[in-house]
Amino acid sequence: MNLSQYNTLRLPARADRVIQIDSVNQLSEITAALGQTPRCILGAGSNVVLHAPLAATVLLARIMGRSIAEDGCLTAGAGEDWHTLVMWSLEQGYAGLENLALIPGTVGAAPVQNIGAYGVELSDRIKAVTAWDFKNKKLIRLNASDCGFSYRQSIFRDPATQGPWDQPRYLITEIELQLRPLANAQVEINYADLKSAFAHRAKPPSAQEVADAVIAIRRRKLPDPKEIGNVGSFFKNPMVSQLQAKHLSLLHPDLPQYPAQASHHEQCKISAAWLIERCGFKGARRGDVGVHEGHALVLVNHGGGTGREILALAHEIQQAVVAKFGIFLEPEPIFLPQR
């Protein structure tokens, strides 16, 4: 089975077979049938790099359903499309997800890497995650505080808790988010791009206006995976110590640095895109893969690229950034199979 339709980089990897999961009722039977044979989980494939054949059964998480209670508690099935959910929550009269508009992928994938954009992370809004536990063969509900969320990280992608790539422990089936009625919502517009979008306004924008601005910014900067294969940011923004950040800003005064999160106050996040652009990679092309001309953090497949070519380019970028700045760029997507 060719997986090129199941990953947004449109890489042509093969898998032994694919099983679609539409209901939690299938999980017990599938677990028994699979036994200890290799399996791996895919949502929309918008954060994976398939670089070799997958000797495994691919489980496509497609459990649907969404509802919202009057107090703003939104429940959504793992197979729902993330962006559709964001727009639907606003239509229902609830705010909180507007900064996360237009992020590609499914609801079930959102907690795995704790998606984040424009000053908001999923972990700021999530209440609980329900997952099938392959080890104990039952559904479990984890409170947000038990999910180990940090910058682009959670227990669902940490091998210490999730296990090896071909024996993942948890398959997310549903998430619960805590939103606010539009009438008493406070919007988050401190991120530079949003601040400048609303600089001329005396009154704060509505949540819908924030979503519209985020959509416009993303359309301007980031390639649409429907048009050109990509997985969004290919590297995380590296965290450095405050001391190293000072050292870097003396050498490179225009290197963007971001305020540290409360949980990492001794660290500072710096712009990976800037580092990559300064190494001359923006718009670079190696055969059919390359670096997007509009954003240096996004690797693209121009059509016939392979996962190996993507990894070779990523490696070339990492080497150049280490050589020039002494900083290691950690990839953001998950490489399958894992090496």
Ligand code: EPU
């Ligand atoms: N920049 C460059 N060159 C570029 C692009 C950006 O120098 O080609 C510099 C600019 O100074 C710009 C700064 O980098 O002001 C930040 O760029 P941007 O606002 O696009 O954000 P980012 O740090 O590159 C992160 C997330 C994105 C998220 C945006 C907005 C990571 C790895 N990426 O990118 O998330 O949309 O912030 O919040 O944290 C994703 O994870 O797939 C993703 C797209």
